Structures are given as structure tokens and as C-alpha cells.
Amino acid sequence: MLEITYKYNITPNVELIIDLYKSSGISRPIEDKERIQKMYANSNLIISAWDKEKLVGIARSLTDFCYCCYLSDLAVRYEYQRMGIGKKLIDLTKEKIGEKTMLLLLSAPNAMEYYPKLGFKKAENAFIIPRKF
Numbered sequence: 001m002l003e004i005t006y007k008y009n010i011t012p013n014v015e016l017i018i019d020l021y022k023s024s025g026i027s028r029p030i031e032d033k034e035r036i037q038k039m040y041a042n043s044n045l046i047i048s049a050w051d052k053e054k055l056v057g058i059a060r061s062l063t064d065f066c067y068c069c070y071l072s073d074l075a076v077r078y079e080y081q082r083m084g085i086g087k088k089l090i091d092l093t094k095e096k097i098g099e100k101t102m103l104l105l106l107s108a109p110n111a112m113e114y115y116p117k118l119g120f121k122k123a124e125n126a127f128i129i130p131r132k133f
Contacts, residue, residue, distance in 0.1 A: 004057075004085060005050045006092055011040045012048055016055040024075035027108065045069070047092050049076070049085050056080045059089035061097075069097045071105040090118055 012020075014037050018030045029035050040046065040060065049057030057076040063069035071093060076085045094103060106128070107115055116122065 002051065007048050007050065009046055010048065011046060012055050020055050020058060020075055020077055023077040025078065026073065026075040045093065045096060047089055049089060057085040057089055059093050061093055063097050063101065065097055066101060068102045068104065071103060087118055
């Protein structure tokens with residue numbers, strides 16, 4: 001049986017993160033290693049999933065731990081998807097931020113059906129100024 005270990009607030013090696021992103025299908029600037037490093041250096045809640053020494057999932061958030069939390073990245077290696085790892089990463093994020101803290105995320109178009117199954121409500125009152133990649 002698969003035994004996944006979850007770790008808090010350790011930043012995996014940037015090459016491992018980029019490899020995970022490639023496998024998961026998440027769209028991130030993986031050609032810009034320095035930018036990925038900066039994304040993690042400026043995040044204050046990182047939960048990673050490991051199969052022994054292999055990084056298989058990650059949840060990267062920015063939060064004040066009392067009112068709001070932005071779950072910026074949720075990625076699970078392709079061959080580990082549909083095993084409950086993403087759900088566990090979200091559950092552990094919720095556990096760390098507490099019940100008084102709102103959890104917010106922007107969904108990739110192909111994941112719009114996934115998040116309602118985990119208790120997320122679709123927000124009709126959100127606005128965004130897109131980044132210039």
C-alpha cells in the first residue's frame with residue numbers, strides 16, 4: 001500500500017518543484033527557476049506530499065492565519081492523481097489556518113468541477129487584474 005508522508009513549511013528543492021509542476025499539468029512559469037524560487041520564498045504556508053524521497057504533491061499558500069488564506073498552488077504528480085492527495089493537502093491547509101480563516105483559490109479551467117466536491121463554493125463576487133507573464 002502507498003504510504004504518503006506530509007510535511008509542513010519545508011521548501012523542496014526548486015528542481016523537484018518544477019518536475020512536479022510539469023507532471024501535474026499545472027501552468028506555472030517553470031522555465032523561470034528564479035521566479036519559482038521567489039514564489040516559495042515569499043509564501044508562508046507550504047505543505048508537501050512525499051512518496052519516500054519523491055515529491056508527489058504540494059499546496060502553496062499565503063495567509064494571515066486568522067482571516068484569509070490564498071491557496072495559490074495545488075499540484076499532484078499525474079500518476080498520483082485521484083488518490084486523495086490533493087484533498088489531503090487541502091484538508092491539512094484548512095487545519096493549519098483554522099475555521100475562522102477563509103480559504104480562497106483560483107481554479108484552473110479543467111479543475112472547476114473538482115473543488116465543489118471538496119466543499120468550495122463558487123464565488124461570483126471576485127475580481128482579478130491578470131498578471132503579465
